[in-house]
Structures are given as structure tokens and as C-alpha cells.
Amino acid sequence: MLCGCVHDWCRPCSPELRDAVRLRARLVQAILTRASDAVRLRARLVQAILTRASDAVRLYARLVQAILPRA
Template identity: 90%
Template sequence: MLCDCVNDWCRPCSPELRDAVRLHARLVQAILTRARDAVWLRARLVQAILTRASDAVRLRARLVQAILTRH
């Protein structure tokens, strides 16, 4: 079951959601520092989104929320 938060410390969240949020944070950092790493991390992020197709829409919404929260 997915919770409404995107916090790394939130245990009720699915492991896929926590992993995707971590990957997004790493992606943002890589974009700011090393563009080559950003391409690889983006691929990992997309893979994390598609891991559970039934939750992909909700996971994408949580990722957008994470993007807006972290900026």
C-alpha cells in the first residue's frame, strides 16, 4: 500500500516508492554536477516507475510531488 508522503523515513510506503524518490534525488544532484551520470540515473528512475505498472500513475504523482517539494 502506498502512503501519501514521499519521505524517505516513512515505513508504510512501498519499497518501490522509496527507491524512486531516492533515485530522483540522485538524478537532480547528478544533473547539477555530472550530466553523464544523469542519463544513467534517469534510466534507473524510469525502471523504478515501471516496476509496478498498476501503481505507475500514483508513483508518478508522488515523484512530481517530490520534485516540487525538493526544489
């Protein structure tokens, strides 16, 4: 099952990567609507990655952290 992303390196997607992609989508939506929700979702994404992530997902999390503003 694919997570819907376009990167070849994540196919077939692991459950952890699918979770990270879902959280990323919610995070982007929250950034567009409410900053406080974005901060909470960013924290959830980081927590999920630290507890059950592969190297690829951890690298993806670092990319997300580098891109997102810290509110």
C-alpha cells in the same frame, strides 16, 4: 517509515516510492554535477518504475520525465 518527502499522498510510503525518491535525489545531484550520470540515473528511475510501481509512482515518474531535460 517515511521517505522524507512532504507530500501527504505518499504516506506511509511504499518501498517502490522510497526507491523512486532515492533515485530522484541521486538524479538531482547528478544533474548538478554531471549530465551523463543524470541520463543514466533517469534511465534507472524509469526502469524501476516500469517494473514495480504503483499508479502514484508512475504518475510521479511522468512528472519527473516532463521536468527533466533530455540530454
